[in-house]
Structures are given as C-alpha cells and as structure tokens.
Amino acid sequence: MEAIMESHYIRVLPFLFEGLIWTLIITGVGLFFGFILGAIFGMGRLSKNKLIYGISSIYVEALRGTPILAQILFIYFGLPDLLGFNIDKISASIIAISLNAGAYIAEIVRGAVYSIDKGQSEAGRSIGLTRSQTMRYIIWPQAFKRMIPPLGNQFVISLKDTSLFSVIAVGELLYMGQQYYGTTFAAFEALTMVCLLYLAITVPTALYLRKVERRLDV
C-alpha cells in the first residue's frame, strides 16, 4: 500500500488536478464567449446584408484556416509586441479558445438555424411576428436543440486544444504533467495520468452526447 502511495502515479496527481482545473476553466470560459461569438457570426453568415455576411465569413475562414497554435502565439506574443501591452497567459488562452471555438460554433449555429424548415419562419411571420421575434421564439429554440450534440463535440475538441497552450507555459493539465517529469524523470507515469484525466472528461461527455443524439433523433 505504501509503495503505491509513494509511486509517481499517485504523487503526480495533486499537480495534475491543479492543471485540470485550469484546463476546465479555460475551456469553460472560452466556450462561453465562443458561443456568443458563434451565435453572432453564425447569424451573420445567414444575413442577406453583404457586409455583415462578408465580415462573418472572413472571421470564420481566418480562424478555421489557421492552426490554433499559431493563434495562441499570435495573441500572446504577436499582438502585444505590435501594440505594446502585456497580457497574462490565462487571458490569452481564454481569448484563443473563444476566438477559435467561436469560428467553429458559428458554423454549428448557421447549420442548425438553416436546417429549420422555412415554413416555420413563414408561419411566424404570417401571424405578424417580427423577424427578430420569429427568430427568438420560433427558430432559435428549435435550432438550439440541434446544436447540442455538435456543441458537445466542440467542447471535447477545445478541451484537448488547451493542451497546446503548454507552449506558453499556461499551467494547464499537460503542462503540469511536463513540469512533473521535468524534475522527476517519471515521464511514463506522468503522461499516463495526464491522458487518463483527459479521458475521464472526454469519454463520459461523448457517451452522454450519444444519448442526447439518440433522444433528439426520434
């Protein structure tokens, strides 16, 4: 028993839990703002106004077309260098997740809203609801249901993406594991536990999503 408690598998855990908490905070807060961005730009991609459509498309394509690693370096080193300010690592990470996930969520939102039958908005408009009332009371509630599975999927992707922020030494899960084996040389044990902790979040999420998907199917 004592041998187990003394093993690196156990001794690494307090570090990893601290990292996991930061991973979850960055992912959670990042996705919160990412959803707001996604809702705005996703609707923008459905706009008939060419300017709004254009700006939204540039945002979506620019962020989906570049690696998130380049994005975090850009936010943490690039922009401060150009504009002469400092940004802390956690904020930079949250901004990177928000912007990156926002672009993917914009496509999720666009697809979900677009998938709602045109007859729904015609029925809403024909009783006299305004365009925005129709969106709010008729289209959005139906579309949001269809967004849940892909949003959950995005959560898993963004959660894993936060590991890339170890390059700027954010104390997230992977980075904390690296720190541990940097001093103890127990790389196998530390990385095994890192991966198990990722799986402890991602696998239940995936299982839950499959259940939700099945329920929405019927």
Added chain:
Amino acid sequence: MSEMITVNNLHKSFGKNEVLKGIDMKVKEQEVVCVIGPSGSGKSTLLRCLNLLEEVTSGDVFIEGDNLTGKNVNINEVRTRVGMVFQHFNLFPHMTVMENITIGPMKIKKVSKEQARKEAIPILRKVGLEEKADVYPESLSGGQKQRVAIARSLAMNPKIMLFDEPTSALDPELVGDVLEVMKDLGKEGMTMVVVTHEMGFAREMGDRVIFMDEGVIMEEDIPENLFGNPQHERTREFLSKVL
C-alpha cells in the same frame, strides 16, 4: 360592402421566370373566393403576395385599403389582419397546441398569458380540439394539426383568411373535418381566399371561383357558371381532369 383585397396588375418573377403576369383581383368583405388551376400556375405565389410572404415585383396589393407595396406600410401589423393556413400546417413543434395559439396574441398584442389562454378556449372549441390544448403537435393527426393551424390564425382575430391547399396533405378521411371548420368560418362571414383542389368545397362555399393558368386569371365566375359552363378551352380541359 367594402373591399378587403384589391390587386392591381400584379407581376411576380423569380429571377427570369415570370410566375404572375398581371393579376387583377378584388375580394369584398365576407366573400369566399376559391382559386383553382393546374400545378405551377401561380396560385400559391398569388396567395403569398397577399401578405407579402413573397416580395411583389410590380403592381399593387391593397388590404383594407392599405397599400402593401407602399413605403409606409407596417407589414407586421397588416399580417395580424390576414391569417394564413399552409398546406403543411407549419405548426411550431416545440410548443403545445395552446402555446401555438397564444404566442401571437401574447407577443404581438401583448395580451397576458392568462387572458390569451382564456381567449384561446372558445377558438379551440370552434375547431373541435378543446381536449388537445396541452399536447404537442407531433401527437396529432394531420387533420387535427390543420385545425390547430386555423385556430392559431384565428387567435389574431384576422379580417381575412388565406388558405393554400389546406387539405391536400391530408388522408382523405381527415379532409372532412377541416372543410367543416372552413365552412363554418365562411358562414360566419369571414372573408376567405382558398386555393383548393376540393371542387366540392368550391362549388358549395365559393361566392366566386377563379381559374388560374400560367400566371394569369383565365376565367372567374360564380361556381355554377364556371363549373357548369366554362368559357375557355383551358378551363374545360382542367375541369375535365379534376372533376
């Protein structure tokens, strides 16, 4: 009696495809006008121009004297006066029957929820679905869905009701209930424009029948004349196929 709908030289194109080629039409208060014609002749498009679900290419549409193509029209307000019933019902699936009916009065007329529900009950009774108030549309038959859709329009107290083939998505045995509700409405004096393949309904309820073909009104008359003694070859041809 005053004019509820006036259409002057209405043209509608989808891209290069001209679908309505100069429609003139008047509907008086309490009149029931049935529109018949072959598929693709522009019946739905005409109906949808009457509440601007389709943008008009040129010409004028007046509803109770308000010019829909004019600059100052508040189209949302006009639409509360013009109910529309669709072939595929288009009920809101995430709302109960009661919520489908009360959303309009609550959000547009700012009626309280209690008041809206109270006012919905006689409307539900009228379409024979009082006991279905709290179920979701998915558990209703097609005929019941269409009657809810009619109730949803009626809840706004419209002056005019537009019907676009309200029974053609229904199993034959369910058509009757919907037609009954529509007949009751007509008898109560509702102004109605009904695009339909139900010639029996047109004959019985129509004050006038309009035959459309290729984007124009070919012929219009009281049902006895249009069905009994059609003037145009195209009308005869069409009627021989459907009667």
